[in-house]
Amino acid sequence: MIFSDSPAIEQNGILDPAKDRIRIRKRGGSTAAQLSLSRWRTSKQNRIYSAKLFDALRRIRQTDSPVKPRSQSVKVAADRALAVTAGGRTRWSNAILAGRSIRRKNRRIRPAGGGERPTKLLSAARRSVKIPAVERKVKFLGRLVPGCRKLPLPSLLEEATDYIAALEMQVRVMASLAEKLSGFAGVPVASRPESDSASPIPS
Amino acid sequence: MEKEPFFANSTVINWQMRSPDAAASLPKLNSGHLNLIWDQTIDQSAKFGSALSSLVSSPSSNLPATTAGGDSVVIHELIGRLGSICNSGEISAPSSHYQSANNSCYSTPMNSPPKLNLSIVSNPAHMPFSADPGFEKAARCSTFGCSGGGSHGGGQFMFPEVGKLGNAQESSSGSGNAKKRKAALKAKGNETPLSSSVTAITNPPKKAGVGGLNAKKSKPSEETGVEKESAREDGDAPSKKMEEEKINKPPEVAKDYIHVRARRGQATDSHSLAERVRREKISERMKLLQDLVPGCSKVTGKAVMLDEIINYVQLLQRQVEFLSMKLATVNPQLDFNLENFVTEDMEIHQNCGLLPPQPVYPLETTSSSFSFANQPERSPLISINGLELEGQLNPFSHPNFSRNLSMQQPPLEGIADASCQLGTFWDDDLRTVVQMGFSQNQENVFSKSFPG
Numbered sequence: 001m002i003f004s005d006s007p008a009i010e011q012n013g014i015l016d017p018a019k020d021r022i023r024i025r026k027r028g029g030s031t032a033a034q035l036s037l038s039r040w041r042t043s044k045q046n047r048i049y050s051a052k053l054f055d056a057l058r059r060i061r062q063t064d065s066p067v068k069p070r071s072q073s074v075k076v077a078a079d080r081a082l083a084v085t086a087g088g089r090t091r092w093s094n095a096i097l098a099g100r101s102i103r104r105k106n107r108r109i110r111p112a113g114g115g116e117r118p119t120k121l122l123s124a125a126r127r128s129v130k131i132p133a134v135e136r137k138v139k140f141l142g143r144l145v146p147g148c149r150k151l152p153l154p155s156l157l158e159e160a161t162d163y164i165a166a167l168e169m170q171v172r173v174m175a176s177l178a179e180k181l182s183g184f185a186g187v188p189v190a191s192r193p194e195s196d197s198a199s200p201i202p203s
Numbered sequence: 204m205e206k207e208p209f210f211a212n213s214t215v216i217n218w219q220m221r222s223p224d225a226a227a228s229l230p231k232l233n234s235g236h237l238n239l240i241w242d243q244t245i246d247q248s249a250k251f252g253s254a255l256s257s258l259v260s261s262p263s264s265n266l267p268a269t270t271a272g273g274d275s276v277v278i279h280e281l282i283g284r285l286g287s288i289c290n291s292g293e294i295s296a297p298s299s300h301y302q303s304a305n306n307s308c309y310s311t312p313m314n315s316p317p318k319l320n321l322s323i324v325s326n327p328a329h330m331p332f333s334a335d336p337g338f339e340k341a342a343r344c345s346t347f348g349c350s351g352g353g354s355h356g357g358g359q360f361m362f363p364e365v366g367k368l369g370n371a372q373e374s375s376s377g378s379g380n381a382k383k384r385k386a387a388l389k390a391k392g393n394e395t396p397l398s399s400s401v402t403a404i405t406n407p408p409k410k411a412g413v414g415g416l417n418a419k420k421s422k423p424s425e426e427t428g429v430e431k432e433s434a435r436e437d438g439d440a441p442s443k444k445m446e447e448e449k450i451n452k453p454p455e456v457a458k459d460y461i462h463v464r465a466r467r468g469q470a471t472d473s474h475s476l477a478e479r480v481r482r483e484k485i486s487e488r489m490k491l492l493q494d495l496v497p498g499c500s501k502v503t504g505k506a507v508m509l510d511e512i513i514n515y516v517q518l519l520q521r522q523v524e525f526l527s528m529k530l531a532t533v534n535p536q537l538d539f540n541l542e543n544f545v546t547e548d549m550e551i552h553q554n555c556g557l558l559p560p561q562p563v564y565p566l567e568t569t570s571s572s573f574s575f576a577n578q579p580e581r582s583p584l585i586s587i588n589g590l591e592l593e594g595q596l597n598p599f600s601h602p603n604f605s606r607n608l609s610m611q612q613p614p615l616e617g618i619a620d621a622s623c624q625l626g627t628f629w630d631d632d633l634r635t636v637v638q639m640g641f642s643q644n645q646e647n648v649f650s651k652s653f654p655g
Contacts, residue, residue, distance in 0.1 A: 060531075070531035072527075075527035078530075133506050137510060138509065144516045145516065153485055157485065157488035158488055160492065160512060160516065161488065163516070164496065164515065167516070167520065168519065170519075174530060181530065
């Protein structure tokens with residue numbers, strides 16, 4: 001990659017490189033999972049992702065789709081950029097990349113037909129049969145992580161690990177991006193979703 | 204009947220000798236005086252309990268310098284267990300009761316010998332014969348709950364020494380074999396499958412053919428089983444089976460992928476093995492996640508950890524949503540902010556060398572930004588450049604900024620086409636990487652050729 005000819009990680013404005021390196025050292029990369037975790041914290045990944053994200057943002061700005069709110073398209077683009085950055089190795093990234101076109105249709109169809117039956121069945125089932133708590137949580141986690149609905153617990157945990165690391169990077173990059181874009185306005189980069197949704201931007 | 208007295212004889216001898224020599228002397232014993240000795244053993248049933256406990260208390264007296272020595276240690280363990288059974292059962296029972304219990308067990312010579320014979324008949328080996336009935340008896344006694352039986356079993360446990368020597372064949376005949384095997388296995392340094400003996404003990408009636416099954420059990424499992432066995436010296440008769448079931452569990456720890464033959468009565472052991480492997484995988488990954496998810500270092504247990512993980516994933520997703528909304532609102536200002544990007548990112552690093560470090564308030568540079576706005580497609584490239592090529596300071600000074608910008612524009616026009624191509628290629632996400640790299644290269648070339 002042409003991105004970093006210079007080992008100028010120190011000047012990374014997005015990541016704290018020292019912290020990054022310390023984290024990577026801590027991980028040691030002894031296991032594959034740790035390696036995958038640490039790679040999400042490299043400044044290189046940050047740069048790659050931020051570049052992709054910015055490109056997507058620009059594109060969104062250009063092609064304004066009134067159909068869906070821009071925030072949604074931004075989110076979609078951000079997720080896709082994240083999946084691309086992840087490469088084709090993880091399930092969730094492939095699911096994101098593959099699901100944009102296919103699963104949306106499925107999702108539209110499924111809730112309509114499936115929404116009624118499960119509730120009726122489940123209500124009766126809930127009273128009589130108590131699904132083990134761990135089972136329930138595993139299923140819920142499978143729903144949260146894209147493309148991991150029917151995964152058994154060990155692989156689900158693996159996917160979740162990578163997904164969490166990727167999400168953390170995504171949040172970091174987007175936060176810094178938003179800060180830079182709106183930094184002149186002096187708007188604090190709110191990292192809590194509880195804060196107001198749109199920060200006022202002085203025109 | 205011969206066997207019984209034989210055992211009793213050897214039992215007595217073992218009690219007295221308490222040494223590996225007993226193993227050698229045992230086979231020599233033969234019927235004859237055995238009946239007498241048998242009575243003696245019955246009379247001494249009460250003493251056996253104490254003897255058992257004393258044996259238990261001094262397990263290290265016969266440390267396994269030899270295999271037989273180890274056997275004795277093992278025997279002591281087993282005896283200890285039996286002794287505890289005896290003691291827990293009927294320590295307070297008067298000796299008469301003790302004897303009566305014993306008599307009830309053994310007064311009918313018809314009862315015990317047949318049982319012994321059962322095991323004996325099936326055993327071709329000589330040694331195992333002696334040991335198996337003893338074990339079987341012990342098992343039966345434990346089930347009966349009579350301390351006398353326990354003592355008998357304990358006495359007959361001495362035979363494990365003999366049995367172990369000949370136990371390599373894994374001859375099996377019910378629980379007696381199982382118990383003998385357990386001790387024998389221990390004696391052999393945990394080489395033979397304990398689980399087989401354990402299972403035999405747990406299911407005495409089933410273990411008729413168990414003998415050879417455990418031969419292939421892995422050693423570490425046996426070791427763990429042995430540890431567990433030694434650990435649980437206390438045990439009531441009903442709990443004995445549970446303990447033995449516990450022994451079954453240690454074999455799970457040996458998650459080796461050696462092809463293990465399933466044992467009869469423990470068909471689920473392979474499952475438990477696989478389950479153990481699975482559990483270890485899960486716990487390993489949970490540990491990784493513990494490091495990742497903040498505030499989970501103290502949490503133990505799958506359910507709570509999963510809760511935390513779910514919460515954290517939801518939190519991150521909500522943050523992404525929120526930030527995307529924020530970026531969406533900020534987006535219209537992209538033109539304004541592009542050069543802001545450029546400035547701020549460029550100061551972080553830059554490859555193109557065109558963009559000066561501008562800690563300048565973006566509003567002030569709106570004039571220059573207009574030039575950017577004219578060709579919005581270029582600026583993203585520059586900003587991309589700035590974003591990605593971080594780490595290099597921009598040597599250019601501020602006053603040159605506008606000049607540089609203007610100078611940039613011609614080469615950027617060429618790049619603008621590339622950026623348009625980039626946009627069209629966005630659908631094929633994986634290719635965008637290549638395209639971006641390509642455009643980066645182009646811009647770098649241009650920028651380097653720029654210098655001004």
